[in-house]
Amino acid sequence: MGDEAPPETADAARLRYSGREATDMPLRELLTALERMYPPDRLLTNPAQLAAYESDALTVFKEQAGAVVLSETQSEVVDTVRLCARHGVPFVARGSGTSLSGGSLPVADGVVIGLSRLNRILKLDPDDRVAVVEPGVVNLAVSRAAAPHRLYYAPDPSSQSVCTIGGNVAFNSGGAHCLKYGMTSNHVLGMKVVLPDGEVSEMGGASLEGVGPDMTGLFVGSEGLFGIALEITLRLLPIPEVYRTVLAAYHSLEDAGDAVSAVIASGLLPGAMEIMDRLAIRAAEVGAQAGYPPDAAALLIVELEGEADAVDAEFSRLLRVIESSGAYEVRVARDEEERTRIWKGRKSAFSAVGRLAPDYIVQDGVVPRSRLGEALARIEALSRAYDISVANVFHAGDGNLHPLILFDGRTTGALEAAEELAGEILELCIELGGSITGEHGVGMEKRHYMSRMFGRAEMEAMERLRSSIDPMQLANRGKMLPLETTRAPGR
Amino acid sequence: MSPDQARTTSSSSSQVKEIQEAVRRHARVLATGGGSKPALSTPGDDGVVRIDVSPLRGILFYDPEEFTFSAWAGTPVAAVAADLAQNGQHLPFDPPLSAQGATLGGTVAAGANGSGRYRYGGVRDFLIGVRFVDGRGNLLQGGGKVVKNAAGFDFPKLMVGSLGRLGILTELTFKVFPAPRSTASLRADFATLDAGLDAVVRLGRSTFDLEGVDLVATAKGVSLWLRVGGLADTLPGRMERISDFLTDRSEPVRIERFENGEKGVVHWKEMASMEWAPEDGLLVKVPVTPTKVRQVDAAWASQGAIRRYSVGANVAWVAWPGSTRALDDSLADAGLAGVVLRGSSGHPWVGRPTGRRFLERIAAALDPDDKFGAVRSWPTS
Incomplete structure (x- = not known):
């Protein structure tokens, strides 16, 4: 495993990435063709319009597209992809632009295909417990539509009120409930996709089971490199009868971490187990007035859900575990309102951190659960060594860390230092046997860490696979796979 | 070690x-x-x-x-x-x-x-x-x-x-x-497959945490098997509620409940071992949905197939007495695909699986000399 070359600094990557390629001529021809397809209000080409699309939620990367089209139908998407292929112009699909890894950053002089108007729920079948949706449907809209049938869509990224299913599919988004229910890929049963040369292919279906290689599973999380999903068949689950949520306050982060291990050891399977540290608690308090215990060094949120009888019995057991774990305050949500408040604080922690510092980087890494304590101690040491504040919010049940690295971008060198610290945290995750991303994807941000996590043979295999599916490398060029290896190695 | x-x-x-x-x-x-x-x-x-x-x-x-x-x-x-x-x-x-x-x-x-x-x-x-x-x-x-x-x-x-x-x-x-500390099972017999499927669909939208939901087609109709797991003292109450739920609207012919003992696990063991299927015929897994099962079951029954619908009628296990060709035709007609686990079919994948064009590109990257034969053995439509 690993590669000999050290990862390039983010700054060098940004500089190099902004070097324009000589695609102007094909782009002009493409624009002429697109003008025949799209009315002016859905084909954006002037710089002021394009500026709105130059970044996603990872704003350190900026790039100006050659054009943005706002597609309204599947056939418009297919035709646009075909035109891009014909003219050899790269394209990037974009939903709500909430990617935290730069996944929907435009390619210079490429086309951004805006999918947020492709937002129809095409079918909702309560008998078969599936929804068939277009890629621009907002995550939470699926659960809203399913609610009258007492069903819901389980993956719940923090941005679920705005992020789209298409983006969730491309980046295999997670959420707080992955421990029990898995990530996006565990809830996508089938798809109709347009491949990067404009060919349309179907895979999977409406059944929980499949036949043949799980191509749907391969497509999910491929970060747009295999094309664009036009229709996605999602699995729906019955809304649990009850949720029981407990919040426990600790005098140290280690105690909270130990409590997670104790819960796991007790044989319970909580739907969610989240930890926030002191700085994250402060942010949540400022951002959402969650009413968290103000003096806590760490908060642990644990939630059980299911049939009332079963959950009641399990919850008693959970409380015994938590009460003997050194928590100095334990609060049980007595009703839905209290539960919502507990979660609101947690889910707003990311954005609320913005109130503590002008800028911040949301990092996303995974370590084996049993090494969480070690990882947190080392992040704290890094934070001290760099003299940069780091707030920690994480999905403790599955070892998914979200260090929030605070800095002031107006200070010279502050961004670079923050990025260096972020990079060290990723190295730490790899060293401990984890992953460079649990749910945000590789995107622009982490492509230079791919070869730290995967060996040369794996990188070449991924490159070959991408080149076989997209020989011209038009679909989301430059994401996930480092540019150095974009030429498919010979045999 | x-x-x-x-x-x-x-x-x-x-x-x-x-x-x-x-x-x-x-x-x-x-x-x-x-x-x-x-x-x-x-x-x-x-x-x-x-x-x-x-x-x-x-x-x-x-x-x-x-x-x-x-x-x-x-x-x-x-x-x-x-x-x-x-x-x-x-x-x-x-x-x-x-x-x-x-x-x-x-x-x-x-x-x-x-x-x-x-x-x-x-x-x-x-x-x-x-x-x-x-x-x-x-x-x-x-x-x-x-x-x-x-x-x-x-x-x-x-x-x-x-x-x-x-x-x-x-x-x-x-x-x-x-693993759950304990499990309990229940069998409900219905006069028709449709009644059994109705129950599967209702249960699928209920709040019961069911581990297993299987339908076994029998000569007299269909048997619905359910399994729940959890702390032992909660199971009797939960099974009671499920029984009430089943008899509330639909009309099972009879319900039998099994605690953790041997009798309660016999169905699940039999499903896992596939011992219910004759050794000599074809044994096929077909992904389905409850809606699909309603459409295809009668045709399969008329061909003499033994059918078990597992995973909430998302998987049909079919013991097929006839030829591979007849099976392939039947699946293709219904827009289904399957994989043959037992019996000499010569073609493991049957019916009409989706994704051929995508598969071709994947296979070209991982197996350029066609040593494993993914595309070769993939049915053409």
Whole structure:
């Protein structure tokens, strides 16, 4: 495993990435063709319009597209992809632009295909417990539509009120409930996709089971490199009868971490187990007035859900575990309102951190659960060594860390230092046997860490696979796979 | 690690090299394991060289606190299940044919799931990492060792259901779950399949946490089997509520409840062992939905097929008495596809599976010389 070359600094990557390629001529021809397809209000080409699309939620990367089209139908998407292929112009699909890894950053002089108007729920079948949706449907809209049938869509990224299913599919988004229910890929049963040369292919279906290689599973999380999903068949689950949520306050982060291990050891399977540290608690308090215990060094949120009888019995057991774990305050949500408040604080922690510092980087890494304590101690040491504040919010049940690295971008060198610290945290995750991303994807941000996590043979295999599916490398060029290896190695 | 395991492991490393060599040397190869799914381990063409992965066995790593383990692909499922059970854990999808010697690699390659898939998902949802030999003889790793991971292309999922036709699995990493302390089961008999399916659909939208939901077509109608798991003292009350729910609107002919004992697990064991299906005919897995089952069951019954609808009527297990051709036609008519696990079909995939064009591109990258034959054995529409 690993590669000999050290990862390039983010700054060098940004500089190099902004070097324009000589695609102007094909782009002009493409624009002429697109003008025949799209009315002016859905084909954006002037710089002021394009500026709105130059970044996603990872704003350190900026790039100006050659054009943005706002597609309204599947056939418009297919035709646009075909035109891009014909003219050899790269394209990037974009939903709500909430990617935290730069996944929907435009390619210079490429086309951004805006999918947020492709937002129809095409079918909702309560008998078969599936929804068939277009890629621009907002995550939470699926659960809203399913609610009258007492069903819901389980993956719940923090941005679920705005992020789209298409983006969730491309980046295999997670959420707080992955421990029990898995990530996006565990809830996508089938798809109709347009491949990067404009060919349309179907895979999977409406059944929980499949036949043949799980191509749907391969497509999910491929970060747009295999094309664009036009229709996605999602699995729906019955809304649990009850949720029981407990919040426990600790005098140290280690105690909270130990409590997670104790819960796991007790044989319970909580739907969610989240930890926030002191700085994250402060942010949540400022951002959402969650009413968290103000003096806590760490908060642990644990939630059980299911049939009332079963959950009641399990919850008693959970409380015994938590009460003997050194928590100095334990609060049980007595009703839905209290539960919502507990979660609101947690889910707003990311954005609320913005109130503590002008800028911040949301990092996303995974370590084996049993090494969480070690990882947190080392992040704290890094934070001290760099003299940069780091707030920690994480999905403790599955070892998914979200260090929030605070800095002031107006200070010279502050961004670079923050990025260096972020990079060290990723190295730490790899060293401990984890992953460079649990749910945000590789995107622009982490492509230079791919070869730290995967060996040369794996990188070449991924490159070959991408080149076989997209020989011209038009679909989301430059994401996930480092540019150095974009030429498919010979045999 | 015991001395025995250490020996297994070092010999296994050289066996992996042998597999790589064999793939490089031969024009056509087929990986085989425990032989519990003979249709998948019998080469269809002359000139196909079998590569036996079953000597590649042993658990490489298991930390109960991590909820993960890694093992060689030829490790029998039963051996792993025994180790997991000692720590109160399990693979919750009831891996089928483990009593017949199914291996982990064969279970992944066949994409085979049992009744327990209903609640938490199947092999695709629990496999988190793989090592496999591609068509060039390269040993590749995909996924990782942690339960949550979004880095790189998801090779583990791609291998699920691939029948070894995109690569030969050598090492697998799974996540596992805590096993329920106790289970209880219930059988409800209905006069018609439709009534049974109505109950499946109602239960699917109810708040009951069901581990298994199977329908067994019988001469007198259909039997619905349900399984719940959890703390023992909660089970009787939960079963009572489920019984009330079933008799509330629909009208089962009769309901029988089983506690944790032998009688209660007999159905689930029988489903996992496939002993209900005649040894000599075709045994086929067909992905379906409740809606599809309503459309196809009568036709299958009229052909003399024995049908069991598992996983909340998402999987049809069909013991097919007729020819492969007739089965293929029947599936194609219904817009379905299947995989033949037992019986000599010569073609493991039957009916009309989706995704051929995408598969062609994947196979061109992983198996450019067509040694494994994914596309060759994929039905054309």
